[in-house]
Amino acid sequence: xxxxxxxxxxxxxxxxxxxxxxxxxxxxxxxxxxxxxxxxxxxxxxxxxxxxxxxxxxxxxxxxxxxxxxxxxxxxxxxxxxxxxxxxxxxxxxxxxxxxxxxxxxxxxxxxxxxxxxxxxxxxxxxxxxxxxxxxxxxxxxxxxxxxxxxxxxxxxxxxxxxxxxxxxxxxxxxxxxxxxxxxxxxxxxxxxxxxxxxxxxxxxxxxxxxxxxxxxxxxxxxxxxxxxxxxxxxxxxxxxxxxxxxxxxxxxxxxxxxxxxxxxxxxxxxxxxxxxxxxxxxxxxxxxxxxxxxxxxxxxxxxxxxxxxxxxxxxxxxxxxxxxxxxxxxxxxxxxxxxxxxxxxxxxxxxxxxxxxxxxxxxxxxxxxxxxxxxxxxxxxxxxxxxxxxxxxxxxxxxxxxxxxxxxxxxxxxxxxxxxxxxxxxxxxxxxxxxxxxxxxxxxxxxxxxxxxxxxxxxxxxxxxxxxxxxxxxxxxxxxxxxxxxxxxxxxx
Numbered sequence: 001x002x003x004x005x006x007x008x009x010x011x012x013x014x015x016x017x018x019x020x021x022x023x024x025x026x027x028x029x030x031x032x033x034x035x036x037x038x039x040x041x042x043x044x045x046x047x048x049x050x051x052x053x054x055x056x057x058x059x060x061x062x063x064x065x066x067x068x069x070x071x072x073x074x075x076x077x078x079x080x081x082x083x084x085x086x087x088x089x090x091x092x093x094x095x096x097x098x099x100x101x102x103x104x105x106x107x108x109x110x111x112x113x114x115x116x117x118x119x120x121x122x123x124x125x126x127x128x129x130x131x132x133x134x135x136x137x138x139x140x141x142x143x144x145x146x147x148x149x150x151x152x153x154x155x156x157x158x159x160x161x162x163x164x165x166x167x168x169x170x171x172x173x174x175x176x177x178x179x180x181x182x183x184x185x186x187x188x189x190x191x192x193x194x195x196x197x198x199x200x201x202x203x204x205x206x207x208x209x210x211x212x213x214x215x216x217x218x219x220x221x222x223x224x225x226x227x228x229x230x231x232x233x234x235x236x237x238x239x240x241x242x243x244x245x246x247x248x249x250x251x252x253x254x255x256x257x258x259x260x261x262x263x264x265x266x267x268x269x270x271x272x273x274x275x276x277x278x279x280x281x282x283x284x285x286x287x288x289x290x291x292x293x294x295x296x297x298x299x300x301x302x303x304x305x306x307x308x309x310x311x312x313x314x315x316x317x318x319x320x321x322x323x324x325x326x327x328x329x330x331x332x333x334x335x336x337x338x339x340x341x342x343x344x345x346x347x348x349x350x351x352x353x354x355x356x357x358x359x360x361x362x363x364x365x366x367x368x369x370x371x372x373x374x375x376x377x378x379x380x381x382x383x384x385x386x387x388x389x390x391x392x393x394x395x396x397x398x399x400x401x402x403x404x405x406x407x408x409x410x411x412x413x414x415x416x417x418x419x420x421x422x423x424x425x426x427x428x429x430x431x432x433x434x435x436x437x438x439x440x441x442x443x444x445x446x447x448x449x450x451x452x453x454x455x456x457x458x459x460x461x462x463x464x465x466x467x468x469x470x471x472x473x474x475x476x477x478x479x480x481x482x483x484x485x486x487x488x489x490x491x492x493x494x
Contacts, residue, residue: 004048004390004391005306005390005391006306006340006341006342006343006389006390006391007048007049007342007343007390008046008047008048008049008337008342008343008344008345008381008384009047009048009049009050009051009125009309009342009343009344009345010042010045010047010049010050010051010345010346010347011051011053011314011315011344011345011346011347012050012051012052012053012347013053013054013315013347013357013359013364014031014052014053014054014055014104015054015089015092015101015103015104015361015362016347016357016361016362016363016364017034017347018030018031018033018034018103018104019362019363019364020364021033021034021035028103030104030105030106030109031100031104031105031109031110031112031113032105032109032112032113034113034116036116039116039117039120039122040120042120042122043120043121043122045350045381046381046382046384046385047122047345048121048122048123049122049123049124049125049214049215050117050122050123050124050125051125051126051217052113052124052125052126053092053127053315053359054092054093054101054127054359055092055100055101055104055110055126055127056092056095056096056097056098056099056100056101056126056127057095057096057097057098057099057100057101057102058089058090058091058092058094058095058096058101058134059090059094059096059134059135059136059137060136061094061134061135061136061187062090062091062094062096062134062135062136062187062188063088063089063090064090065090065094065135065186065187066088066089066090066091066187066360067085067088069186072358072360073088075358076088076358076360076361079355079356079357079358079361079364079365080357080361080363080364080365081365084363087361087362087363088360088361088362089103089360089361089362090187090360091185091187091359091360092127092359093127093129093132093185093188093219093359094133094134094135094185094187094188095129095133095134095137096133096134096136096137096138097137097138098128098205098208098209103362110212110213111211111212114212114213114214123213123214123215123256124212124213124214124215125213125214125215125216125217125256125258126209126212126213126215126216126217127216127217127218127219128205128206128209128216128217128218128219129218129219129220130191130202130218130219130220130221130223130224130240131177131188131190131191131219131220131223131224132176132177132185132188132189132190132191133177133188133189133191134187134188134189135163135165135174135187135188135189137189139201140165140167140174140189141167141168143197143198143201144167144172144174145192145195145197145198146191146192146195146197146198146201147174147175147189147190147191147192148174148175148190148191148192148233148235149172149173149174149175150162150173150174150175151173152173154173155173160176160183160184160186161175161176161178161183161184162174162175162176162184163176163186163189174189174190175189175190175233176188176189176190177189177190177191178190178232179220179223179232180228180231180232190233192235193224193226193229193235193237193238193240194235194236194237196238199238199240199243199244202240202244203243203244203247203248206244206247206248207247207248207251210248210251210252210255214254214255214256215255215256215257215258215275216255216256216257216258217258217259217260218257218258218259218260218274219260220260220261221241221259221260221261221269221274222259222261222262222263222265222268222269224237224240224241225239225241225265225268225269226238226239228263228265239272241269241272241273241274242272242273245257245272245273245274246273249273256275256276257273257274257275257276258274258275258276258277258278258309258342259274259276259277259278260278260316261274261277261278262278262280264281266278266279266281266304266308267304270304270307274307275307276307276308276309276341276342277307277308277309278308278309278311279308279309279310279311279341281297282294282297282308282310282336282339283311283312283317283336285297286312286324286332286335286336286431287323287324287332289328289431289433290431291410291411291412291413291431291432292410294335294413294431295396295413298339298396298413298415299396302340302394305339305340305341306340306341307341307342308340308341308342309341309342309344310336310337310339310341310342310343310344311336311344311345311346312324312329312332312333312336312346312349313346313349314344314346315346315356315357315359317356318356319348319349319353319354319355319356320332320333320349321349321352321353321354321370321373322354326370326372326373327481327482328482329373330373330376330482330484331429331430331431331482331483331484332431333376333377333380334380334427334429334458334484334486335413335427335429335431337380337384338383338384338389338415338417338427338486339394339415340394343384348367349377350373350374350377350381351367351369351370351373351374352369352370352372352373352374353367353368353369354367354368355367376458379457379458379459380458382457383457383458383486386423386425386457386488387419387421387423388417388418388419388423388424388425388488389417389425391419391420392417392418392419392420392423392425393417393418393419394415394416394417395415395416395443396413396414396415397414397415397416397426397440397441397442397443398440398441399412399413399414399438399439399440400438400439400440400441400474401438401439402437402438402439402476402478403437406437408432408434408435408436408437408438409436409437409438409439411430411431411432411434411436412428412429412430412431412436412438412440412477412479413428413429413431414426414427414428414429414440415427415428416442416443416444418444422491423488424444424488424489425457425486425487425488425489426440426442426475426485426486426487426489427484427485427486427487428440428477428479428484428485428486428487429479429482429483429484430479430480430481430482430483430484431482432481432482433481433482434481435478435479435480435481436477436478436479437476437477437478437479438476438477439473439474439475439476439477440474440475440476440477441470441471441472441474441475442470442471442474442475445471446467447467447468447470447471448467448468448471449467449468450467450491450492451464451465451466451467451491451492452464452465452467452470452489452490452491452492453489453490453492454487454488454489455487455488455490456485456486456487457486457487457488458484458485458486459485461485464492
């Protein structure tokens with residue numbers, strides 16, 4: 001398999017995917033029943049990774065909680081108007097065992113799916129949930145010391161954060177899994193990282209999971225950092241990630257770790273061994289629809305940026321088609337996916353699906369496709385397959401005012417890309433609701449004395465420009481609100 005410097009990933013809700021296939025087949029579909037044509041189509045789109053969400057075994061306790069929580073139930077009914085009880089299968093993050101969910105196939109089906117993906121040049125990513133387990137995980141009965149206990153006073157004062165459970169040795173109060181800013185997740189129990197035996201057990205789990213896949217997305221990875229854990233629970237712990245990641249890589253040197261992470265802790269987790277960290281701050285700035293903070297985000301060191309997972313939606317965020325008006329959506333996507341890093345796409349995003357599907361559900365609604373977004377993403381994915389965007393050198397370009405007093409140059413964000421073979425490209429976005437102009441000085445001194453054709457990879461426009469003029473006064477741009485251009489520069493021979 002080829003290894004791009006800047007790969008792309010496609011996230012699929014596995015249970016919903018197989019539910020759709022089951023409806024087509026008229027029988028229960030497993031991973032083994034996924035048609036070759038479906039996998040071929042994912043490879044043909046140019047993805048490097050398939051991230052299969054919610055493949056692990058869940059239990060009756062989590063499922064029952066999902067079905068009886070009234071607040072969750074209202075959310076499910078809004079997402080799936082014809083909701084049935086069997087559609088609520090419990091959160092894929094309330095895990096009872098890191099083995100394939102029996103509803104998705106026999107255990108060997110996961111390895112067979114991985115191998116089928118490998119035949120198409122695709123790698124498989126799965127989930128790891130470090131912070132908590134389901135309340136009916138075997139460890140609760142066999143190793144209750146792996147968990148954080150509460151007191152009767154805490155249970156009385158914070159029933160949203162603690163629960164009384166029966167154990168063979170008698171009843172005990174457990175803490176729900178949570179982060180320091182919100183109430184607990186009532187379908188989970190909190191693991192205690194101050195117990196070295198727990199850390200050893202989790203490393204063993206990771207080593208086992210690494211036999212099924214090529215990488216892991218680690219849920220809320222920052223919660224087990226010692227300072228965050230201390231802030232949440234008042235308990236001192238030893239660092240987990242550097243040790244755990246190294247242990248896995250001792251056996252699987254190319255194994256990839258991606259962290260779901262917030263609170264400006266991305267660099268911390270990169271330093272602890274993660275290959276990629278969620279870039280939620282870029283998403284937030286794009287959602288705010290102001291160009292300057294977006295541009296300033298790209299001032300960060302390239303070492304940091306190339307380990308950033310860039311996204312416009314995932315299973316936790318609202319659908320991009322509902323968050324960003326269509327012109328803004330397209331402009332934001334060009335900036336997100338033509339910047340350096342891991343390019344993270346979500347099932348349904350390419351079609352502009354409007355409804356988010358909860359991780360508690362194993363069936364989703366029928367959703368309409370947005371023809372304009374579907375066509376846009378076809379062009380964008382085709383552009384992303386060019387080597388210049390997958391392996392090239394990236395830099396942020398300065399935009400100069402087109403004339404004195406014209407402030408709109410501040411609304412334009414521009415990237416330059418160059419591949420080792422001499423291929424050049426630029427991506428330019430007017431990230432503003434107003435028309436904007438600027439001069440763009442291209443960063444290649446050898447343009448002087450040459451002539452180039454600019455081919456718009458997202459449209460049909462072409463321009464011929466003298467290389468010297470691209471340096472001084474620069475490439476003139478006049479863009480409508482939210483307009484973008486992605487140009488491939490082709491040297492013309494005369």
